[in-house]
Amino acid sequence: MKKLGRLCLFIAFLCMAVPLFAFAGSTKEITVSAAISLKNAFEEIGTVYESQYGTKCIFNFGGSGDLEKQIAGGAPVDVFASAAQKDMDELGKLGLIVNATRADFAANSIVLIVPAGAKTSLTSFEGLGATEIKKIAIGNPKTVPAGRYAEEVFRFYKILPSIKDKLIYTENVRAALDYVARDEVDAGVVYTTDTATRSNEIKVIVTAPEASHKPVVYPIAVIKGTKSEKDAKAFISLVLSEEGKKILQKYGFKSNK
Amino acid sequence: MDDSVLFSVRLSLQVASVSTALIMLTGIPIAYFIARRKFKGRELLDVFCTMPLVLPPTVTGYYLIVLFGRNGLIGRFIYEWTGWTIMFTWYAAVLASYIVALPLMIKTTRAAIESVDKNLINASYTLGHSDFDTALKVILPLAKRGIIAGTVLSFARAMGEFGATLMLAGNLPGRTDTMPIAIYSLAGSGEGTKAQFMVLMMTVISGGFLYFANKYAKRII
Numbered sequence: 001m002k003k004l005g006r007l008c009l010f011i012a013f014l015c016m017a018v019p020l021f022a023f024a025g026s027t028k029e030i031t032v033s034a035a036i037s038l039k040n041a042f043e044e045i046g047t048v049y050e051s052q053y054g055t056k057c058i059f060n061f062g063g064s065g066d067l068e069k070q071i072a073g074g075a076p077v078d079v080f081a082s083a084a085q086k087d088m089d090e091l092g093k094l095g096l097i098v099n100a101t102r103a104d105f106a107a108n109s110i111v112l113i114v115p116a117g118a119k120t121s122l123t124s125f126e127g128l129g130a131t132e133i134k135k136i137a138i139g140n141p142k143t144v145p146a147g148r149y150a151e152e153v154f155r156f157y158k159i160l161p162s163i164k165d166k167l168i169y170t171e172n173v174r175a176a177l178d179y180v181a182r183d184e185v186d187a188g189v190v191y192t193t194d195t196a197t198r199s200n201e202i203k204v205i206v207t208a209p210e211a212s213h214k215p216v217v218y219p220i221a222v223i224k225g226t227k228s229e230k231d232a233k234a235f236i237s238l239v240l241s242e243e244g245k246k247i248l249q250k251y252g253f254k255s256n257k
Numbered sequence: 258m259d260d261s262v263l264f265s266v267r268l269s270l271q272v273a274s275v276s277t278a279l280i281m282l283t284g285i286p287i288a289y290f291i292a293r294r295k296f297k298g299r300e301l302l303d304v305f306c307t308m309p310l311v312l313p314p315t316v317t318g319y320y321l322i323v324l325f326g327r328n329g330l331i332g333r334f335i336y337e338w339t340g341w342t343i344m345f346t347w348y349a350a351v352l353a354s355y356i357v358a359l360p361l362m363i364k365t366t367r368a369a370i371e372s373v374d375k376n377l378i379n380a381s382y383t384l385g386h387s388d389f390d391t392a393l394k395v396i397l398p399l400a401k402r403g404i405i406a407g408t409v410l411s412f413a414r415a416m417g418e419f420g421a422t423l424m425l426a427g428n429l430p431g432r433t434d435t436m437p438i439a440i441y442s443l444a445g446s447g448e449g450t451k452a453q454f455m456v457l458m459m460t461v462i463s464g465g466f467l468y469f470a471n472k473y474a475k476r477i478i
Contacts, residue, residue, distance in 0.1 A: 031345065031429070033427075036442070036445040036446065037445075039442070039445065039446035040446050040447070058429050058431075058432060059429065059430060060345065060427040060428055060429050061428050061430075061442055061445070061446075062423060062427070062428050066315075066423065066424060069319060069322065069424070070322060070326075070344070070424065070427065072328075073322035073323060073326030073327070073328060073329060073344070074322075074326035074327025074328035074329060074332060074333075074336070074342065074344065075322075075326065075327070075342075075344045075345055075427065076327065076342055076344060076345055077345075172445065174444065174445045174447075178444070194447075196447075197446070197447025197449075198447065198449075
């Protein structure tokens with residue numbers, strides 16, 4: 001019985017630690033769910049936002065598909081920035097976004113990469129069919145937007161059937177980048193913005209032409225039912241402003257035409 | 258050391274401790290009933306409680322959203338009454354760890370209780386002990402090893418919980434980023450050195466915990 005008492009005491013002690021967290025959020029704040037590829041750029045935009053509006057900006061970074069499921073399930077999110085139109089479209093179908101606030105704020109391109117030390121004669125996407133290329137890492141097309149774009153490029157060059165067995169699917173685009181950087185695969189397809197983070201370990205072979213895949217544009221929108229719609233709109237305006245564009249460009253994103 | 262690293266370490270320990278405490282309070286009684294009471298649907302209850310162990314954590318997380326999200330089956334009523342939702346709070350991390358780690362406690366404790374010598378239990382009844390006293394003074398003390406093993410496993414699992422936590426609690430830096438989630442986030446944004454440091458911390462803390470748990474367990478058994 002003494003042990004049980006001690007356990008209760010322990011739990012009571014832990015519960016006292018709770019208020020520290022519970023009341024930390026009493027100031028004004030917005031929650032922004034954003035694709036993880038936007039992390040560095042958005043964190044910088046968040047700092048600017050906080051100093052300009054005095055509203056705290058909480059981020060939730062993850063895969064666009066997961067973020068979409070969270071919002072569909074009722075996560076208390078005010079702004080959603082996705083790496084693909086598909087996830088935003090799905091929320092639109094559910095009537096969960098404020099349509100008037102939806103905007104495309106950044107663009108990205110798709111590149112073919114190989115490990116930095118690789119001795120390869122690969123010069124184009126078509127070259128992936130060669131026997132020297134054994135494994136190609138791309139994001140899982142079912143859940144990872146970058147993987148879907150990669151497949152579109154393969155289809156454009158009509159090489160998808162011949163390289164299907166070489167494809168290694170990863171759970172997010174950064175994992176595909178990591179496999180290439182670690183020399184575990186012979187090639188990979190990722191975003192241009194990803195390559196900057198591991199530039200010493202990889203080599204960019206070629207950028208996929210714009211005609212070969214759907215445009216990689218990042219949509220952003222206010223989530224319906226938010227309690228701080230004004231602050232949420234202000235965040236989107238900042239992302240779309242010249243200042244926001246400058247920050248996004250710093251991290252390799254192209255501004256959306 | 259970085260403030261955000263310290264926060265993640267503290268949050269992970271806090272989440273794992275609270276969920277392990279909850280697992281002890283509920284898991285031991287559940288295991289006791291499954292092991293000792295022959296009721297209908299007993300095995301079904303066991304399967305139900307073990308499901309999170311075999312389901313991919315993301316799927317468990319998805320179920321938790323469907324149940325506890327603001328539009329969820331249970332979450333909807335909580336939100337209507339209180340205007341509060343568990344999603345994206347550290348309680349969500351506790352809930353996710355609790356659900357994912359509970360089977361480890363139930364499985365080991367059930368096995369331990371079932372292997373307690375029936376003669377000793379019957380002797381306790383013959384000597385006039387009630388069900389409750391027999392459980393508390395005979396069965397549970399004899400099943401101590403299993404309970405301790407279950408507790409250690411649950412805590413370790415809760416420390417490492419990632420998939421379900423990411424779905425239900427999100428990845429909110431400074432709010433819900435436990436060590437595994439912080440590592441995912443750092444690796445995802447190309448901060449490799451910081452991620453590696455965190456991985457090392459995680460390994461040392463979890464390894465250290467298991468080492469001391471084993472030592473302590475040996476002393477009291």
